[in-house]
Amino acid sequence: MQHALLPTMRRLAALALCALLSLAFVGCASEEPAAQTQPQTLEIGENAGDVYALSLSNSSGKSVVSMAVKLPGDDSFSANLMSSDAHLKDGEDAIVYIPRQASDDGTYVVDLKVVFGDGGVSVLHHLDLEEFSAATLLLNGKIGYVTYQGKTANRMVSTLDLQTYYYNLEDPTAAARDEAEEEEEKRRLEKLEEDLKATDEQQSADASASSDGTKATTEENEQTRVTTDDTQGMDIEDDPLEVSHEDSGED
Known part of the structure; x- marks a missing residue:
C-alpha cells in the first residue's frame, strides 16, 4: 500500500514545486520597472x-x-x-x-x-x-x-x-519704444533706490534725535540734582536760627 502511494506523492510534490516556481517568476516579473515611453516628436x-x-x-x-x-x-x-x-x-x-x-x-x-x-x-x-x-x-x-x-x-x-x-x-518706432521702456524701468529702479535711501536716512535721523533727547534730559536731571544739593548745603550752613541760638547762649 505504501509502495503504491509513493508515485502519487512524488507527483504532488513535483506539481507543488512547479506552482511555487511559477509564482516566483510572476513576482519577479512584476517587480521589473515599466518601460518609459519617450515623448513623441x-x-x-x-x-x-x-x-x-x-x-x-x-x-x-x-x-x-x-x-x-x-x-x-x-x-x-x-x-x-x-x-x-x-x-x-x-x-x-x-x-x-x-x-x-x-x-x-x-x-x-x-x-x-x-x-x-x-x-x-x-x-x-x-x-x-x-x-x-x-x-x-x-x-x-x-x-x-x-x-x-x-x-x-x-x-x-x-x-x-x-x-x-x-x-x-x-516698425521704425520699435527701437525707440524699446529704449523708452528701458529708460522708464531704469528711472523706476532709481526712484525706488532713492526712496529706500531716504527712508534709511530718516530712520537714522529719528534714532539720533531720540538719543540726543534722552541725553539732554539726563543732563538736565543731573544739573537739577547738583543745584538742589548745593542749595540744601547753603541752607544748613547759613541757618539764621542756629546762629541766633548760639549768640543767646553766650550771653
Whole structure:
C-alpha cells in the first residue's frame, strides 16, 4: 500500500514545486520597472510632396501655438501649419515640414511666423533652408531667431542680428519704444533706490534725535540734582536760627 502511494506523492510534490516556481517568476516579473515611453516628436505641417523636414528645438521659454510660412513668391503667410490643439512646449522638439519651393533666382529662402502661447508674435525672416536641416528657436526680448550649424560656414550661425534688423525695419518706432521702456524701468529702479535711501536716512535721523533727547534730559536731571544739593548745603550752613541760638547762649 505504501509502495503504491509513493508515485502519487512524488507527483504532488513535483506539481507543488512547479506552482511555487511559477509564482516566483510572476513576482519577479512584476517587480521589473515599466518601460518609459519617450515623448513623441511633434510633426508640424504636411509631409507630402517635395518638402523640407526641419528639426526644430524650442528653447524660447514659451509654448508655440501657431506656425505659418511665407514661401518664395508668395505675398502672404500660409494657414497655420499646426493643429488647433497642438502646443510645442519649451524644451520640446518638432519636425516642421515646409514645401520645397524655389524663388526666381533659385534660392529657397522663406519667412516663418511663430505665435506664442502668451499672444506674442515673431517673424523669422530670410531663412535659407538649404543651409541647415536642424535649428533651435530662441527669443531675445520680443525678437525671435534661430541658431543652427551652417553648411557653408561650417560653424554655428545665429540670425539674431538679421532678425533685429527686420524687426526695426518693419516698425521704425520699435527701437525707440524699446529704449523708452528701458529708460522708464531704469528711472523706476532709481526712484525706488532713492526712496529706500531716504527712508534709511530718516530712520537714522529719528534714532539720533531720540538719543540726543534722552541725553539732554539726563543732563538736565543731573544739573537739577547738583543745584538742589548745593542749595540744601547753603541752607544748613547759613541757618539764621542756629546762629541766633548760639549768640543767646553766650550771653
